[in-house]
Amino acid sequence: MKIKLITAIAFLAYVASPLAIADEPVWDANKVVLKAQKLRDGVYAMVATGADELSPKGVPLATTSGIIVGNRASLVVDTMLNKRLANMVLNQVRQLTKGAPTYALNTSYHGDHSYGNMYFPKSTVIIQHEETKKYISTKFEDDTKFMMGAFGKGRGIEEIKPRTGDVLIPTGGAMQLDLGGRVVEIRDFGFAQTGGDLWVWVPDAKVLFAGNPVVTEKPGIPWLLDGRVQETLDSLTKVREFLPADAIIVPGHGRPLPKAGLDWHIGYLTALRDETKAAIAKGATLEQAVTQVTLPSYQGYAIYGWVHNQVNVPAAYKEFKK
Template identity: 45%
Template sequence: MKKLIVKLWATSMLLLCLCGGAFAQMPPVIPIWDANKVTLGLHKVSKDVYAIIPTTAETETTKGIPQATTGGFIVGERGVLLIEVMLTKRLYDQEVKLIRSVTDKPIIYAVNTSDHGDHCFGNYLLPESTLIIQNEFAKDNLAKNYDGIKSFMVGLFGSGRGIENTVYRPADIVIPKNNNLKIDMGAGKIIEMMNVGTAQSPADLFAWMPNQKVFWAGNPFIAESPAIPWLFDGFFLEPAANLKKVYDFLPGDAIVIPGHGRITNKAGIKYTIDYVQELKTEVEAAVAKGLTLEQTKEAVKMKDYDKGYVLFNWLHYNFNLPNAYKDISANKKN
């Protein structure tokens, strides 16, 4: 069953990018953000704990403009733990320059929170001694489908950005579903990698620092309002449950570094929870009435959540709503 899921995921990604009829499902603007133009900035969030955020995020996130990948790093007693390695060499090099602006210690760990290329394609540029940490599914999927994922990323972010030059490098440490891994970097800097299952995709991994209350949210929590989640990996009910579980786990004063936006807090990511729960409620009602998918799209427009996010229509009508309809319909039959 796991092999079948991996194969179907890769096939759907390739179809999205390559099949002529699928261009209706492509985003309104390509690239969604331009890796050749992004500048990354450094934000100190606690002692020896840093976020790496696109410099445009502070002003553009709340305007609904999609942002490039965020990341960060922790400086420990022996070295650095890096979170995200970015999409291309240009962006990876910026990360390293930011790290070197505060420490000369080696990068001993690198964490990928997703198997989407903007979180893991820079792995091949890491020093040989660096240990790469991924969700177990992410490692399996990248090993089997790297070229397909690369084609998908080129489809969303454009050719000529350096994506084509990336090379697969496998993870060294994997975390199975419903398992955590704690790494003690010394001086109270403990990082807990959490695989709670699918929250956006089966490859999700969260990073949590309990003492500092810093949380790297990855793709499941893209950004604060008006952004809505990117549930385009074919799943809905499991993400809906896991998003709520993760949200409930966080303390109210947590510092949240979303996958593609400015630094926020627990209240800042509640918009994602509210959108998903409202979508679930409305689609359940539509399915109970016996509406078809097309009728459900007409009935479940959720205009209260359409507040200027550039990708709202693309995500809501092509992915989030259809996946909700699929899962909820199947659940009703069972």
Template identity: 35%
Template sequence: MSKSRIPAREIAERPEGYGGPNLSPVGLELAPHAFADGVYALMAGIPPKDNNGLIAGRDAALVVDAGITPEISHQIQRLAAELTYRPVRYLVNTTYHGDHTFGNAAFPAEVVIVSSRRNKSEMSDLAYEKEVRSANMYGDGGLLDEVSRWRTPDVVFDSYAEIDLGGRLVQLHHFGPGNGPGDTVVYVPDTRTAWTGNFLCHAGTAHMLLQGGPEPYLASLRRMREALPELDTIVPGHGPMGDGHAAIDALVGYLEVLHDEVAASVAAGRSLEETFATCSNPWAERLDPTLSAALTTYAVPGGPAQAGMLQLCRDLHRLNILATYRLYEGR
């Protein structure tokens, strides 16, 4: 397999004992955080369930991601109506994953859905996507029965597009593959804020390499850093907001080490279990203090947010080792 080839589907294999992010919408309430008049992060009260966004100009409003079920989609639309009198005319999908897109069909037909061309091309097998996401529903998989149609984007772009909401410009970027092959970043220049979906999270959080590898991801991140020099804040698809360039730098450093360690292990003929044991683990002991501080804003039923996020980061790191190992052993 070449360095840049992206697998046709995300890896289905998981490490033993792996517990992925909880995507169930049960108990999910979105809380608005204002960056400016008309620009809001819609933050999940229970991380790492999905965050969303609302961006309004003089003439129209845009929603970032649609939620995993029609119920969540309707919650997003109710919040939009409360926060702005501008009509929602656009919906942007940051990824093709169902927790971001299953709610597309619950938006009115006149709302134009926009995403990267590659995201749309991945939205072709609803049954398979529901099967994949149900693994992270933690007993609430039956809620996905409400999803009977996967509405795909109406408008696609390759690397860059702009939407003028009337006095407020929104930039859409596809920097290349990352978590998935079509990751789309939504950037509002006047607030220096980006909604990054699964492409980029808070600097202290582990990411997921589901459909590619460290090398193409690194190239995409470097393009983002060059294209958005004034970026201040990112609103990820999951977890707390954070400093944009700190997040890029942290993920670049992580992916460089992941690549070097797994490549060396494969070259040495080590097994996957031996590779797990020899790779370093940034989350072996505790969370980054900046992430721990960010999580204090969340109220998580059943225990401290830090404890749950630490275990999730450990699991995601093991998944990243596995995904990279499988990719490199096939070269």
């Protein structure tokens, strides 16, 4: 029964838009409830309720946001999709600090990580990658259309006005933020999904906020929406080398995972690359590659049919066909 249901979900997701099942999004921004999960003193992940049960089953969940608190300042990682969800994060910051966040960072331009910027107080300094600002400044209208297709109308996306970064990190750049008794590092490990991918590392707590390049735990797989399989693999490998063994990774969606959770994503990308190359070497067309490169040991994500067949294999085929 469970297998049948997952197949049905995957099939519907395959034929419909990426996140919509029968015109209902997989997660509904009007219904999701975020709860603060304390990882270390002053370091929290805002995780959708139900994640402990649903995430290991491969059900896509809402964006996970982060809150890091120092003696003098605080930082929010990702501002969520709409007003309702942004306010859940802001209310949590108020409870923890009696004030508004000093800084808010977007791990990418993706709307579920950045649309909430406009609901943050003017005093909050927004930190973005240069590429993220460039994208939002030039492609915002198309982006909101795509996001309404994926997350549905009436979820507050209609109201969003772009708010771009006050502080920008260039490609390959890094920055340290002193929050008071705690220094936070902002890093660009290279292209990891959008080219404007920022990672937030809290050294004293050994917590890494990853955003969508680590979309969720196993059996979730990377979404290579902008292609570049090899670079994505290289960047994730760099992240793995950088992290101490006992680090905690807060993914873009779902619940925090141990460092070892990265192995699944690196393994998937390696298999995707190698099997796609092998199919190309045997003369496969794109359609044949999609039917050949099925990676059975990496299945289980409810939207695997869409992410793997429609996004990732075509991206790998285009890249390695050259």
